[in-house]
Amino acid sequence: MSEPGATAILRAVDRGAFAVALARRLRVAGVPVTFTALGAVTEGLAASPPGDVTELYWLCRVTLVHQPHDLPTFDRVFDSVFRQAVLPLEGQARGPAAAAEAEDRAGASPEPGATDQAAGPGGGLPWHTRPPVVHGDDAAEGQPLPDVLLPSAVAAVVDVAFEDLDEDGLALVGAWLEQSLRHWPMRTSRRHKVVHGGRRIALRETIARSRRTGWEPVRLSRSRPVLRPRPVTMLVDVSESMQPYATAYLHVMRALARSGRAETFAFSTSLTRLTPALSHRSAEVAMRLASEQVTDRYGGTQLASSLGALLASRHGSTLRGGVLVVASDGWDSEEPRLLARLMRRASLRAHSVVWLNPRAAAPGFEPLVGSMAAALPYCDAFLPAHTLRAVLDALDTVVIPGTPGGQALPARLTTTG
Structure with a gap:
């Protein structure tokens, strides 16, 4: 190994990140790397830092490879990263400025056989541990990549429309929503x-x-x-036109109600408060109690009257400085002017108004329905909520995670005509 006092080629590099990233490349290439091997290579880098690429090669080979038939694959991955890379190791170890200078030198007179990027999964050098983003033909067309790590069962239904999920799938969605609701909209006191x-x-x-x-x-x-936490009030349409999404939205309401800082209401032809029922410890019992209390579900829609009843009730005061979430497709049997007047009152009372419309995800959708067009100018955000991923994005809009309390949502939307 290197002599004492020799210059290491991986100065200022996180040894654990280096080992994990290199092991990931090897695993993708087909070489099994155990956690014990990761610990061994990390300890070896700390005990005797390699002074050149040859010493690094033997250290990684002895600790990471345990089967003779994996040696050719290991050599190919190691060479593509460390011997065929344009950027030298020393430049990356010294910092971004030195790396950029080294890249300029390499770009001016590349060595024979050098490649434009460090070959191997994801490109870049192995101490960059951020997972690569797949573009082009490698990604499934029309399928967005997950932003967070999800359990396999949840990942299987994260992009499935609520209307296509069965009872077990909806229950899984509800359980995950309860676990993932960690942040809350805040305000300054x-x-x-x-x-x-x-x-x-x-x-x-x-x-x-x-x-x-x-x-x-x-x-x-x-x-x-x-x-201080902002109060959240969720108003969900359970009329006939919202029947495919009503159960899924009940699970969203339960996740909010279980927090103890939100009020939940369902409406069709009348307004029903569901917070006590949805707060039950058992999700099955909560869904049954909520279904029994909403006697007018899957009927007509009186959105304006239901919103007016909420504003006139004692729970209407909780809207002050809070967030109002309305989940509806906008179909209403009442005059749009009445809804516009009530939405204006609600927007003046609440800190922000978020409208969730599952139909908004359809190609070519435009909010041209009379009631929807009347309510849109008083909404801070208009979002589709037809899948679990869309609901999580909507909750992020409501909560604004990572920002200090007291900041407003995006400016209110406006419509023409």
């Missing part, structure tokens, strides 16, 4: 708490601390507003 690096000076805490320094404020205490 009037209370402040002392934190390091806050924007506002906490006068009381600063003065109290100055008693130790002769009433001289040597150090300033700072504070920031305390975040």
Whole structure:
């Protein structure tokens, strides 16, 4: 191995990330790599960092390959990554600037046999552990790649329309929604708490601390507003036109109701509050209780009257500063002008309004239905919610994960004509 004090070729490289990424390339090529082998190569890199590519080759070969018939495949993968790559190892180890300089030098006079990219699955060098994005013919046409890792059973139905799922599939969707609902929309309150690096000076805490320094404020205490969860209210259409999606939306409502910070309502010709029923510990019992309470399901649609009943009830006050989620295809037997007036009231009372329409995913869809067109100008977001993936994207829009509380959703939509 390398002599003491020799320059290592993988300086400033995460050994664990390097081992995992190289093992992934070998596994894709057909070489089985165990977790024990990953630990061995990581320990070897730490104990005796290789000084050149030959030492790195023997270290990886001894620790990662255990069958003689896998040696040709290992040699091919290793050569494509380390010996045929345009970017030298030293440039990548020193940092982006050195790597760019090395790339320019390599591009000016490439060596014979060099390739444009480090061959192997995903391109790039093996310490880049982000999974590659498949484009072109490698990806199934029309099938989006998952953004998160999902259980195999959930991944099988994540892009299946709700109307094509059976009861077991809908139950699986509901269970996953309950587990995946981890974030919640937040808002800033009037209370402040002392934190390091806050924007506002906490006068009381600063003065109290100055008693130790002769009433001289040597150090300033700072504070920031305390975040509070926003109330969420979900209103779901269970009329005849929404029958293929009603059960799936009940599971979405249950996931919200189980959080203890949301109100859920179903409507067809009248409004029914389902929060107590959907909060039951058993999903089967919750669905049965909800079905028994909604006596007018799969009937006509009175969207405007149901929204008016919600605004006039004691639960209408929970809309103030909260998020209103309406799940409906927009078909209504009442005047669109009445719905527009009530939607305007709801938009002024709520922090944001999100409309979920499962029909919006159809090719060539346009919100030209009278009630839908009347309600659209007062919505902050208009989204399809016909599959589990679409529902998860809609929940991300409601929650705005990763952003501080108190920020608004996208600007309200407008329509022409």
